[in-house]
Amino acid sequence: MSSTPVAVAVAGAPISAELEAKLASYVATAINDKRRGIASSYNQLLGFLRASGEQQRQWYTGLAKCVSLIKPDLEALQDLVLTGFVWSTASPALISVYLRFLVNLVVANGQYLMPVLKILVKTVTGPIARPKPASASTDSAAAAAAATAPCPPSTALSSLLQAFKEILRLVPTAAQCLHPILTDNFPHKSASIESQRHYVHVMLKFCVEAPILMDRLLTCVMERLIQLDVSIKVEADEDERDEELIFAMNSKRAKSHKSAAADSNSTAIDGTSLAAASIEMANKLDELMVEVFDTLKAVYVRGGSSSRGSGGAGAGAAGGGGIDPENRADAMFVVLIQNFERSILKTHKSRVTQFVLFFVCSIKHGYAEAFVKMLAAVCIYRHLPHPHPHPHTSRSAFNSRAFLSYRKQWIERRCRSNVKVQPRI
Numbered sequence: 008m009s010s011t012p013v014a015v016a017v018a019g020a021p022i023s024a025e026l027e028a029k030l031a032s033y034v035a036t037a038i039n040d041k042r043r044g045i046a047s048s049y050n051q052l053l054g055f056l057r058a059s060g061e062q063q064r065q066w067y068t069g070l071a072k073c074v075s076l077i078k079p080d081l082e083a084l085q086d087l088v089l090t091g092f093v094w095s096t097a098s099p100a101l102i103s104v105y106l107r108f109l110v111n112l113v114v115a116n117g118q119y120l121m122p123v124l125k126i127l128v129k130t131v132t133g134p135i136a137r138p139k140p141a142s143a144s145t146d147s148a149a150a151a152a153a154a155t156a157p158c159p160p161s162t163a164l165s166s167l168l169q170a171f172k173e174i175l176r177l178v179p180t181a182a183q184c185l186h187p188i189l190t191d192n193f194p195h196k197s198a199s200i201e202s203q204r205h206y207v208h209v210m211l212k213f214c215v216e217a218p219i220l221m222d223r224l225l226t227c228v229m230e231r232l233i234q235l236d237v238s239i240k241v242e243a244d245e246d247e248r249d250e251e252l253i254f255a256m257n258s259k260r261a262k263s264h265k266s267a268a269a270d271s272n273s274t275a276i277d278g279t280s281l282a283a284a285s286i287e288m289a290n291k292l293d294e295l296m297v298e299v300f301d302t303l304k305a306v307y308v309r310g311g312s313s314s315r316g317s318g319g320a321g322a323g324a325a326g327g328g329g330i331d332p333e334n335r336a337d338a339m340f341v342v343l344i345q346n347f348e349r350s351i352l353k354t355h356k357s358r359v360t361q362f363v364l365f366f367v368c369s370i371k372h373g374y375a376e377a378f379v380k381m382l383a384a385v386c387i388y389r390h391l392p393h394p395h396p397h398p399h400t401s402r403s404a405f406n407s408r409a410f411l412s413y414r415k416q417w418i419e420r421r422c423r424s425n426v427k428v429q430p431r432i
Contacts, residue, residue: 022068030069038076038084049084056087064101071108074115088112089122094130094163102163106170114177121184124174128188131167132206164209168216175217182219189213189220190227196234196291204294207231211302218335222342228299229346232360235292239358240285292359299363306336307370340367340374348381 022030034052041049055066070077070088079085092105113123174181189210194202210228214221347364351357368375 022065026065027068027072030065031072034066034069034073035076038073038081041081053083053087056084057091059093059096060098060101064098064104067101067104067108071104071111074108074112077112077116079118089119089126099163099166102166106166110170110173110177113174113181117178120174120178120181121188124181124185124188127167127170128185128192131164131171132192132209164212168212171213172216175219182217186220186223189224193227193231196231196238196288200291200294203231203291204298207295207298208302211298214339215302215306215335218338221338225339225342226346226350228295229343229360229363230350232292232295232299232363233350233354233357235288235295236357236360237354238285238288239292240282296359296362300366303339303363303366306339307367340377343367344378344381347378348385352385 033048037048037052040046052066055062056070057063058066077084077088088108094102097105109123109127113120171185175185192206193210194206196203207228210224214225214228343364347361351361351364354360364378368378
């Protein structure tokens with residue numbers, strides 16, 4: 008059995024290649040001895056990994072070199088490295104080393120792909136403790152404290168997203184596994200505003216950083232906006248008076264509909280509770296819309312500089328989607344306009360969600376032209392799967408086109424000559 012490697016004294020200092028080799032040798036010997044029935048060095052290794060600060064960082068560095076030796080038979084080690092890491096007190100250096108270990112583990116052992124992705128999703132979508140303000144101290148003491156201070160949320164999120172990108176790049180099947188994990192863990196619309204906004208922020212980060220997930224994750228975000236949108240009850244809703252014109256009914260069905268509505272009104276919650284619930288949903292929708300607009304500004308107004316700055320030339324490859332960063336904005340617009348035609352147009356009483364498309368169309372003339380063409384086509388029933396769509400869909404398309412024409416008259420002038428849709432025969 009090899010002797011225990013001597014740890015370096017300076018917190019946060021780079022680990023030399025010699026010490027890293029000694030750490031990896033000790034880890035490999037401890038694991039092999041455990042499989043031969045000698046558990047002393049193995050138990051000592053578990054103690055080192057449970058330590059905090061610099062010692063834990065060094066041993067995870069050595070463990071990252073021996074991931075091929077980690078198997079389900081090492082139950083204590085497996086549980087410790089997957090569930091025993093304390094993110095809230097970890098320093099940026101420790102988080103970086105631990106994430107490198109997880110990436111190596113997934114690449115070397117495919118059976119750990121799902122557990123690791125679930126852990127990372129739970130971590131990236133959950134709260135991370137902010138560091139406490141440092142007290143007055145000497146320069147050397149402040150540097151040592153900074154090296155071991157808890158990782159700020161922005162730094163931790165950046166490191167976690169980088170780990171996801173590495174996994175998506177190295178493991179082609181990871182995207183198929185990651186998508187259902189992200190969508191299944193989406194907070195319910197009754198969850199707090201903070202939790203929903205943070206989750207949407209993470210989902211939109213994935214859309215920008217990992218284009219292969221853009222279609223499905225952006226669709227999930229838009230569906231949540233629609234859920235909140237239709238949950239808002241507006242008093243004196245003008246659409247209530249037009250509902251019978253939209254949905255054709257014969258006299259008997261109309262009477263039964265009115266009697267059923269009267270019965271439901273008698274047992275409905277009082278107006279105060281309804282108003283409070285609507286205000287809560289409206290506040291949540293406002294927060295999520297602001298988060299979506301912030302992301303769209305980063306992609307369109309600032310040219311997506313934030314995403315390209317972090318990923319560089321390999322950002323598209325890292326996401327596994329094969330989308331060049333220069334075309335990322337166009338790809339996002341395609342997803343948004345597909346969601347508009349597939350979901351927003353067909354959703355009764357959607358009042359706010361469509362402004363996501365209006366905002367994008369206000370940025371680039373080409374987007375406005377494509378949007379107006381689609382709306383004009385829907386209005387005369389030519390580009391839908393069936394020849395007789397619901398009247399509400401056509402009316403929604405007409406209202407959206409009228410809104411654009413009213414707000415941006417140049418859209419109508421530019422697109423009138425380009426919209427060429429043949430009338431129905």
